[in-house]
Amino acid sequence: MNPYLNEDLVTLGDHARRFATDRIAPGYQERDQTRVLDRTLMREMGEMGFIAPELPEQYGGQGLGCLAAGVIHEEVARADLSLSYINLLASLNGQILSHHGKPEVVEPWLTRLTRGEALFAIALTEPRGGSDAANLRLRVERVGDEYVINGEKTSISAADQADAAVVFGRTGTPESAAHGVTALLVPMNLPGITTNRFDCHGQRAIGRGSIFFENVRVPVDHRLGDENKGFVQVMQGFDFSRALIGLQVLAVARVALEETWAYVAERQAFGKPLSAFQGVSHPLADFDTQVEAARLLCLQALWLKDNGAPHSAEAAMCKWWAPKLAYDVVHQCLLMHGHGGYDRGLMEQRLRDVLGFQIGDGTAQIMKTIIARTRAGRNAVPV
Numbered sequence: 001m002n003p004y005l006n007e008d009l010v011t012l013g014d015h016a017r018r019f020a021t022d023r024i025a026p027g028y029q030e031r032d033q034t035r036v037l038d039r040t041l042m043r044e045m046g047e048m049g050f051i052a053p054e055l056p057e058q059y060g061g062q063g064l065g066c067l068a069a070g071v072i073h074e075e076v077a078r079a080d081l082s083l084s085y086i087n088l089l090a091s092l093n094g095q096i097l098s099h100h101g102k103p104e105v106v107e108p109w110l111t112r113l114t115r116g117e118a119l120f121a122i123a124l125t126e127p128r129g130g131s132d133a134a135n136l137r138l139r140v141e142r143v144g145d146e147y148v149i150n151g152e153k154t155s156i157s158a159a160d161q162a163d164a165a166v167v168f169g170r171t172g173t174p175e176s177a178a179h180g181v182t183a184l185l186v187p188m189n190l191p192g193i194t195t196n197r198f199d200c201h202g203q204r205a206i207g208r209g210s211i212f213f214e215n216v217r218v219p220v221d222h223r224l225g226d227e228n229k230g231f232v233q234v235m236q237g238f239d240f241s242r243a244l245i246g247l248q249v250l251a252v253a254r255v256a257l258e259e260t261w262a263y264v265a266e267r268q269a270f271g272k273p274l275s276a277f278q279g280v281s282h283p284l285a286d287f288d289t290q291v292e293a294a295r296l297l298c299l300q301a302l303w304l305k306d307n308g309a310p311h312s313a314e315a316a317m318c319k320w321w322a323p324k325l326a327y328d329v330v331h332q333c334l335l336m337h338g339h340g341g342y343d344r345g346l347m348e349q350r351l352r353d354v355l356g357f358q359i360g361d362g363t364a365q366i367m368k369t370i371i372a373r374t375r376a377g378r379n380a381v382p383v
Helices: 007-034 039-047 066-079 085-100 103-114 174-180 230-266 278-306 312-336 346-358 364-376
Strands: 120-123 139-143 146-157 164-170 181-187 193-195 208-219
Touching: 007 039, 007 066, 007 346, 039 085, 066 085, 066 230, 066 278, 085 103, 085 120, 085 164, 085 181, 085 230, 103 181, 120 146, 139 164, 146 164, 146 181, 164 208, 164 230, 174 181, 174 230, 181 208, 181 230, 230 278, 230 312, 230 346, 278 312, 312 346, 312 364
Parallel strands: 120 164
Antiparallel strands: 139 146, 146 208, 164 181, 193 208
């Protein structure tokens, strides 16, 4: 019995798992090879109500809450972590648009997003600033009723596939740091936008790349939040995505453990199943314990958000611990499968997929700083 998941959420998770098992899992390895995100599957997910279910009904959501989004998210990630970026990006950007955008501008986009008809990117990182996210150089200048954008964003998920992006740029002086950043909703088909794609180690169906802006003009009404306050206001939505990322990678770890427990119980060595040897079963039992605990932490963070309670520290804990734990788990499971695990297949692809989350969306060091600031106070942890 899980204290955070009621009967309705358990039923929702079962429903999502059946869909993910039947429709998503069979193409997992093929999408890694072709590096093509399946838009047909994305639309099917939208039709099933599996994309951003936490959004209000007026925006095409179901108003089910953040725990519901997490339950669906982990089932999709269990089948294909890369494809589950559809859910992650939709929930993160959906929160930003619904809370900070002008309804008449964002409503059509949110409706397309929840239907699986539009994919959003979050364009924050730049060549000179990853962890130092407020140190932005992309320039946004007000010219009449438009903003003109010039600069580059890099290591952006779905850079070359997104239909729109939430773009953070500097409208203030460099000295103003986080208080001189403005967020904009930018359709990706505007003149002056070009993209490229990296050859990443994992998460290859969603991909990462750079976005280049050359005199790109966006109407002022596409601003998200107040001018010069986009970073301070809009970045608050990242607590939600950090908890989702925790469930995303732990879902991969959980399915890897399930398969490995079954394998070591069946595989024989020296006349006994491998699981009879403590050197095999104890590491798996150790990791199984940690995965269960980490998952509860992620669900707690989403429960706190649903109930309007502070959850920044808990979300940061999810973001630094779960990706490292998931990588260690899948690594151990791969070794347990011997040469069969080392061969190109599900385990090695899972290992590549989860690794990226120790880098992107906030490093462990940044997450631990957030936790320290929450516990000791910002003045006590100034960096």
